[in-house]
Amino acid sequence: MSGSPWFAVRASLPPRARRVTGMMSFVLPLLLWSLVSYVPWIWHPQVAITDPGSVTYLRPGMQLERAAFAAEVARAQQQRRAPPVGYAANPIYLPAPHEVARAFYTAFTDPPQRRSEKWLHESLWESIQVIFWGFVLSSLIGVPLGILAGTFDFVSRLFEPFVEFFRYLPAPAFGALAVAILGIYQAPKIAIIFIGTFFQQVLVVANTTRKLDPTLLEAAQTLGARNPALLLRVVIPGIVTDLFRDMRVLLGWAWTYLIVAELIGTSSGITWFITQQARYKNFDNVYAAIMMIGIIGLATDLLLAWLGRRIFPWQKTAARG
Amino acid sequence: MNGEVRNCRGEAPALELPSYRDQSPAVRERLARLRRRPVLLEVEGLGKTFATAQGPVTALRDINFKTRRREFVCVIGPSGCGKSTLIRILAGLESHDSGRVLLDGKAVAGPGPDRGMVFQGYTLFPWLTVKKNVMFGLEMAGRGRLAAEEEAMQWIDLVGLNKFARCYPHQLSGGMKQRVAIARALANQPRILLMDEPFGALDAQTRARMQAYLMEIWANIDITIVFITHDLDEAVFLADRILVLKAHPGEVSELIEVPVAQPRRPEQLLAPEFLATRRHIEKLIHPPAAEPGLNEDQLNMVRMVSVKDEVGSVF
Ligand SMILES: Nc1ncnc2c1ncn2[C@@H]1O[C@H](COP(=O)(O)OP(=O)(O)OP(=O)(O)O)[C@@H](O)[C@H]1O
Numbered sequence: 202m203s204g205s206p207w208f209a210v211r212a213s214l215p216p217r218a219r220r221v222t223g224m225m226s227f228v229l230p231l232l233l234w235s236l237v238s239y240v241p242w243i244w245h246p247q248v249a250i251t252d253p254g255s256v257t258y259l260r261p262g263m264q265l266e267r268a269a270f271a272a273e274v275a276r277a278q279q280q281r282r283a284p285p286v287g288y289a290a291n292p293i294y295l296p297a298p299h300e301v302a303r304a305f306y307t308a309f310t311d312p313p314q315r316r317s318e319k320w321l322h323e324s325l326w327e328s329i330q331v332i333f334w335g336f337v338l339s340s341l342i343g344v345p346l347g348i349l350a351g352t353f354d355f356v357s358r359l360f361e362p363f364v365e366f367f368r369y370l371p372a373p374a375f376g377a378l379a380v381a382i383l384g385i386y387q388a389p390k391i392a393i394i395f396i397g398t399f400f401q402q403v404l405v406v407a408n409t410t411r412k413l414d415p416t417l418l419e420a421a422q423t424l425g426a427r428n429p430a431l432l433l434r435v436v437i438p439g440i441v442t443d444l445f446r447d448m449r450v451l452l453g454w455a456w457t458y459l460i461v462a463e464l465i466g467t468s469s470g471i472t473w474f475i476t477q478q479a480r481y482k483n484f485d486n487v488y489a490a491i492m493m494i495g496i497i498g499l500a501t502d503l504l505l506a507w508l509g510r511r512i513f514p515w516q517k518t519a520a521r522g
Numbered sequence: 523m524n525g526e527v528r529n530c531r532g533e534a535p536a537l538e539l540p541s542y543r544d545q546s547p548a549v550r551e552r553l554a555r556l557r558r559r560p561v562l563l564e565v566e567g568l569g570k571t572f573a574t575a576q577g578p579v580t581a582l583r584d585i586n587f588k589t590r591r592r593e594f595v596c597v598i599g600p601s602g603c604g605k606s607t608l609i610r611i612l613a614g615l616e617s618h619d620s621g622r623v624l625l626d627g628k629a630v631a632g633p634g635p636d637r638g639m640v641f642q643g644y645t646l647f648p649w650l651t652v653k654k655n656v657m658f659g660l661e662m663a664g665r666g667r668l669a670a671e672e673e674a675m676q677w678i679d680l681v682g683l684n685k686f687a688r689c690y691p692h693q694l695s696g697g698m699k700q701r702v703a704i705a706r707a708l709a710n711q712p713r714i715l716l717m718d719e720p721f722g723a724l725d726a727q728t729r730a731r732m733q734a735y736l737m738e739i740w741a742n743i744d745i746t747i748v749f750i751t752h753d754l755d756e757a758v759f760l761a762d763r764i765l766v767l768k769a770h771p772g773e774v775s776e777l778i779e780v781p782v783a784q785p786r787r788p789e790q791l792l793a794p795e796f797l798a799t800r801r802h803i804e805k806l807i808h809p810p811a812a813e814p815g816l817n818e819d820q821l822n823m824v825r826m827v828s829v830k831d832e833v834g835s836v837f
């Protein structure tokens with residue numbers, strides 16, 4: 202019984218500690234954010250003006266650097282005029298948690314301020330569709346190709362060098378090309394997600410397939426399994442759990458390519474929403490949208506993980522609560 | 523008791539042992555009958571050289587032996603002498619450079635269901651239940667689902683695992699896994715069962731129990747077994763004949779007829795003919811070191827405990 206259970210190498214924490222620690226991973230950043238936002242002497246590099254006093258260029262609600270504000274106050278006092286009044290504030294690009302929470306809520310209740318704007322959930326729905334189709338199309342070709350490449354040296358030699366080469370070409374570079382070929386609406390965006398995902402996917406799936414224990418294939422062969430059965434009854438079920446995990450990781454990557462995809466052709470989706478809100482300096486909306494993406498990503502991942510445990514009952518991890 | 527005997531390796535030098543060639547009349551008669559059985563497996567001039575980065579490695583050279591129907595052959599030899607290579611060639615999982623392997627007079631080409639194999643690492647399909655694992659080969663042979671299921675259950679019954687038919691491999695102990703692997707290999711009704719150190723990863727008790735199971739299965743069904751082991755007791759206890767290999771390159775050192783009467787019982791581990799055979803094989807595998815200076819088993823030990831220490835000596 203030496204050492205604390207908190208830093209035991211490669212041993213899982215007791216259940217209660219595990220739950221608490223998991224919660225802390227969200228609570229700690231939130232706490233840090235709250236501290237920076239609500240405790241006036243932590244950071245707060247600017248001053249928000251409540252009363253401009255005698256300084257002509259200041260307006261109520263304006264923010265300026267603390268040093269500049271102090272200089273103005275000193276000058277006004279020197280000249281025996283009314284000094285400006287204000288309170289310590291953070292820059293507007295860091296809204297407080299409650300402001301973001303409010304924006305998060307009003308995004309679903311209050312209509313957008315400008316006619317050209319879309320609701321947050323409309324933008325989000327556009328994005329989800331782009332991701333979904335890009336990822337599904339990529340998987341439809343990439344997964345079978347990856348499995349074949351991981352199983353048959355011939356397929357591997359035939360495709361992998363090219364895929365390896367193409368992988369290094371940045372997907373965004375194909376933006377203009379995709380628009381020229383596929384028009385300006387959803388299609389080129391889906392194409393970018395596809396290009397961003399597909400080539401990685403082939404290589405990742407091929408590698409996962411190669412990691413299958415070769416003695417399982419040998420055992421199957423001594424039991425009379427030949428080519429199609431070997432692939433369908435041994436290789437695929439043998440890698441399907443790892444494949445599922447790969448897909449979860451790749452789906453995360455697809456979201457990163459979304460940023461680029463949505464800026465080509467007619468701008469749309471959540472990225473466009475974020476860009477526009479930032480332009481109008483509605484940073485609370487920006488944070489709300491970013492958080493929305495995070496929540497959707499995490500929720501999808503948790504859902505897939507849960508689904509994985511349900512459909513792969515032989516996984517050892519399934520036994521864990 | 524089995525485990526105890528195993529541990530007192532060669533501790534009977536004072537005892538006057540007979541020669542391992544001395545056979546009791548019953549044993550001699552049985553082995554003569556065995557020699558009259560039809561040949562099942564024939565290995566002629568088998569050779570295998572691996573091309574490695576350090577140059578070619580001759581794993582096997584000019585291996586010759588015959589196995590007759592329902593015979594139990596053990597292959598034993600020092601580590602790296604090519605036992606696994608040999609059995610993999612027999613299974614068709616590895617190619618060979620020279621010689622030939624005949625099963626029922628036909629040359630072996632590639633793996634097939636007529637040669638079942640049990641590996642040291644169990645190699646059960648983790649995504650299939652015990653029952654589905656055993657059904658695998660039957661389904662590959664084109665048996666219908668229901669027929670395969672029924673047949674599989676019989677084999678699972680045979681290895682005493684009915685209660686675990688619906689479990690996944692990771693829920694089983696090592697011994698149970700290996701019983702499933704044996705059932706899975708036997709379900710195909712192969713001509714020969716090839717086993718590469720199948721009990722090597724099991725503890726002494728489980729291993730003894732598995733040996734007894736295997737002997738019982740072998741006695742009751744039409745199967746010829748080639749069994750690799752590095753455990754002398756296991757080899758002598760199980761085998762009709764023992765193929766002793768020597769290393770670098772792997773060659774047949776001797777083919778020994780085991781003078782221990784069948785059926786085997788654990789008490790025989792102490793019988794003089796058992797010990798004589800065992801000691802003979804031990805000499806073959808670990809010849810007395812030629813030059814004491816070159817003995818690589820010797821450690822360069824110096825005393826690392828102070829003489830004045832509270833526990834100055836372990837004796
Ligand atoms: N695929 C391979 N490539 C190159 N060399 C190999 C290969 N497989 C085996 N060898 C070499 O062939 C020799 C025999 O190996 P093998 O595994 O058959 O020995 P073994 O008798 O089964 O040993 P052990 O008792 O340790 O299992 C060894 O020298 C090994 O290094």
Ligand SMILES: [Mg+2]
Binds near residue numbers: 605606607
């Ligand atoms: Mg071996």
